[in-house]
Amino acid sequence: MKSFRRELWFEVPGRRALLNITPQVESALAESGVREGLVLVNAMHITASVFINDDESGLHADFETWLEGLAPHAPSTRYRHNRTGEDNADAHLKRQVMGREVVVAITAGRLDFGPWEQIFYGEFDGGRRKRVLVKIIGE
Amino acid sequence: MKSFRRELWFEVPGRRALLNITPQVESALAESGVREGLVLVNAMHITASVFINDDESGLHADFETWLEGLAPHAPSTRYRHNRTGEDNADAHLKRQVMGREVVVAITAGRLDFGPWEQIFYGEFDGGRRKRVLVKIIGE
Amino acid sequence: MKSFRRELWFEVPGRRALLNITPQVESALAESGVREGLVLVNAMHITASVFINDDESGLHADFETWLEGLAPHAPSTRYRHNRTGEDNADAHLKRQVMGREVVVAITAGRLDFGPWEQIFYGEFDGGRRKRVLVKIIGE
Numbered sequence: 001m002k003s004f005r006r007e008l009w010f011e012v013p014g015r016r017a018l019l020n021i022t023p024q025v026e027s028a029l030a031e032s033g034v035r036e037g038l039v040l041v042n043a044m045h046i047t048a049s050v051f052i053n054d055d056e057s058g059l060h061a062d063f064e065t066w067l068e069g070l071a072p073h074a075p076s077t078r079y080r081h082n083r084t085g086e087d088n089a090d091a092h093l094k095r096q097v098m099g100r101e102v103v104v105a106i107t108a109g110r111l112d113f114g115p116w117e118q119i120f121y122g123e124f125d126g127g128r129r130k131r132v133l134v135k136i137i138g139e
Numbered sequence: 140m141k142s143f144r145r146e147l148w149f150e151v152p153g154r155r156a157l158l159n160i161t162p163q164v165e166s167a168l169a170e171s172g173v174r175e176g177l178v179l180v181n182a183m184h185i186t187a188s189v190f191i192n193d194d195e196s197g198l199h200a201d202f203e204t205w206l207e208g209l210a211p212h213a214p215s216t217r218y219r220h221n222r223t224g225e226d227n228a229d230a231h232l233k234r235q236v237m238g239r240e241v242v243v244a245i246t247a248g249r250l251d252f253g254p255w256e257q258i259f260y261g262e263f264d265g266g267r268r269k270r271v272l273v274k275i276i277g278e
Numbered sequence: 279m280k281s282f283r284r285e286l287w288f289e290v291p292g293r294r295a296l297l298n299i300t301p302q303v304e305s306a307l308a309e310s311g312v313r314e315g316l317v318l319v320n321a322m323h324i325t326a327s328v329f330i331n332d333d334e335s336g337l338h339a340d341f342e343t344w345l346e347g348l349a350p351h352a353p354s355t356r357y358r359h360n361r362t363g364e365d366n367a368d369a370h371l372k373r374q375v376m377g378r379e380v381v382v383a384i385t386a387g388r389l390d391f392g393p394w395e396q397i398f399y400g401e402f403d404g405g406r407r408k409r410v411l412v413k414i415i416g417e
């Protein structure tokens with residue numbers, strides 16, 4: 001069994017953004033030499049997500065509006081967590097809706113994807129350097 | 140390490156449905172010959188889910204009502220994504236709540252499940268042929 | 279390829295609680311002897327979750343309030359599932375938001391975690407003995 005590990009680093013200037021990281025995951029896969037196996041891609045921070053959906057800007061605007069409705073950022077005082085001096089409780093909740101990780105099949109050396117699947121990093125508390133882990137196992 | 144791949148195809152006549160696909164996953168597992176490992180089961184479409192919950196029709200009706208409350212289908216114009224000519228933005232959101240994939244342990248050649256766990260395909264934008272991927276790795 | 283399996287048992291006295299189970303998962307990993315691979319940690323019950331977030335009591339209170347807003351327990355009659363004699367339909371829904379499972383990379387014999395990642399068992403229908411599965415594969 002082979003294993004391969006890579007960290008991807010991001011710094012989003014604003015509070016929230018969705019970044020298509022499929023090319024970076026494909027590049028790690030190519031370097032790993034794994035032909036059959038699984039790749040785990042996960043946020044290493046608990047106020048960010050990795051998820052698979054569509055690379056369409058209108059949908060990304062819908063995600064923003066929808067998540068803000070489900071777990072509003074303001075007022076900061078609505079959340080107990082923010083009494084610790086943080087203002088990111090909403091980011092912890094949004095991350096649960098969108099998920100921490102994806103596991104993708106590797107077949108014949110490629111990400112085994114349907115026609116529209118793309119991997120995204122979802123940042124909900126940006127303005128600092130944060131990481132995604134890519135871990136590949138297989139043969 | 141062995142690996143095994145199967146696509147499961149579905150065509151739901153209406154817009155939404157929940158289908159118990161546990162037998163098809165068990166059948167792929169039996170064919171794979173894997174005794175110890177992991178199986179990944181994921182929707183290959185970004186308006187559908189694979190998830191594990193209860194096979195109880197009342198609960199399925201509750202999921203339908205609940206998801207429609209969290210991410211209503213109508214009016215179609217409430218979503219930016221639908222300006223592209225689609226009417227399925229709600230399906231992209233519902234899929235995030237229910238999840239893209241499950242990973243299940245394989246022990247002694249069986250799905251290592253608790254007493255009520257069943258695997259479902261959640262269709263949120265039906266009326267066409269769509270796929271689920273079953274990928275098995277192990278020994 | 280090595281594989282290792284352990285069940286973790288819990289009995290939460292009340293209806294809901296969040297328990298940090300990271301030490302138990304680390305202990306299983308140490309016993310497995312796996313240095314490179316993946317660990318799957320999943321609830322074996324469909325009214326409970328395993329998820330990764332912050333071990334901060336204010337945030338846990340926020341999760342409780344937020345989930346109760348998204349999928350209220352009462353009145354029990356609002357859910358079709360509860361006509362079967364159950365009163366836990368809300369727990370099935372809350373579990374979908376929080377997720378069934380996590381998959382964590384194993385690198386150099388350790389859980390490959392970011393600075394604040396901790397694994398939690400989320401109980402949404404307690405008062406009885408319930409299980410989490412830890413399945414480790416690798417080398």
